[in-house]
Amino acid sequence: MSSLLKTQHIQELIKKASGLTVEGGDARLKKITERFLTDTIRLIEDFNVTPSEFWYAANYLARVGQSGEIGLVVAGLGLEHFLDLLQDKVEEEAGLDVKSGTPRTIEGPLYIEGAPLSKGEARLDQLAENGEVLIMEGQVKDVAGKPVSGAIVDVWHANTKGNYSHFDQSQPAFNLRRRIETDGEGRYKFRSILPSGYAVPPEGTTNQFLKSIGRHGNRPAHIHFFVSAPGYRKLTTQINIEGDEYIYDDFAYATRDGLIPPVVRHSTAAEIQAKGLNEPFV
Ligand code: MBD
Ligand code: FE
Numbered sequence: 001m002s003s004l005l006k007t008q009h010i011q012e013l014i015k016k017a018s019g020l021t022v023e024g025g026d027a028r029l030k031k032i033t034e035r036f037l038t039d040t041i042r043l044i045e046d047f048n049v050t051p052s053e054f055w056y057a058a059n060y061l062a063r064v065g066q067s068g069e070i071g072l073v074v075a076g077l078g079l080e081h082f083l084d085l086l087q088d089k090v091e092e093e094a095g096l097d098v099k100s101g102t103p104r105t106i107e108g109p110l111y112i113e114g115a116p117l118s119k120g121e122a123r124l125d126q127l128a129e130n131g132e133v134l135i136m137e138g139q140v141k142d143v144a145g146k147p148v149s150g151a152i153v154d155v156w157h158a159n160t161k162g163n164y165s166h167f168d169q170s171q172p173a174f175n176l177r178r179r180i181e182t183d184g185e186g187r188y189k190f191r192s193i194l195p196s197g198y199a200v201p202p203e204g205t206t207n208q209f210l211k212s213i214g215r216h217g218n219r220p221a222h223i224h225f226f227v228s229a230p231g232y233r234k235l236t237t238q239i240n241i242e243g244d245e246y247i248y249d250d251f252a253y254a255t256r257d258g259l260i261p262p263v264v265r266h267s268t269a270a271e272i273q274a275k276g277l278n279e280p281f282v
Contacts, residue, residue: 071109131193147186191277
């Protein structure tokens with residue numbers, strides 16, 4: 001079959017529809033629109049997409065928007081992970097040291113700004129939830145190994161059901177979300193409960209698509225971090241909890257080497273108490 005895309009009429013249509021034949025407007029947006037239309041028309045022609053398939057897809061995108069799940073779809077398609085790999089490459093080509101530090105990985109769609117801020121340490125869990133006690137401590141260093149005092153570690157994670165406060169009405173505001181300012185040696189410490197893995201809403205628009213292509217919408221148990229300090233670029237990353245069945249089968253492809261720290265299990269209450277941070281949030 002001959003290609004409509006290659007005809008003069010369609011080539012002119014794409015130029016006109018992209019705003020390239022008129023003055024004014026954003027030049028970069030025009031070129032991107034031209035590419036978008038060219039690639040979309042090529043796809044429709046090559047796959048013989050029918051009008052009913054086309055309108056089904058358009059309606060699906062509208063429903064994704066209405067459901068508030070666009071961030072989930074982007075993560076599930078691996079596009080958010082792709083942006084990380086691209087940023088690594090951009091920084092490496094600019095001569096920055098991207099290998100010495102903690103790797104970046106995706107933010108995801110569930111961050112909420114403005115978590116309570118404290119110095120040095122924090123307790124994240126506000127409910128008497130029957131979770132395994134989690135204590136994490138560390139030191140923020142720059143890529144040269146120098147401790148960074150006064151850095152902000154903004155941490156957020158799911159509860160034992162895989163749900164995040166703000167998106168889950170059964171949790172109080174900012175449960176399992178805190179900002180911790182590192183001490184004079186760049187150290188931070190927090191106590192919380194061990195999160196469970198996340199699953200996309202089973203009846204949602206993301207899962208509808210994932211099921212249609214034979215995939216699942218599960219993430220391994222993980223904890224998110226933004227680490228920022230004046231004069232440094234912000235790090236967006238996560239850690240995974242080792243041993244999780246989805247650790248190398250994350251629907252959002254966020255697991256990276258260097259982001260699976262060892263988990264040390266303590267068997268007695270006394271061992272946990274000795275770690276401190278025993279006062280619950282009030
Ligand atoms: C999450 O908790 C998450 O971290 C990502 C990336 C996508 C969906 C849910
Ligand atoms: Fe998450």
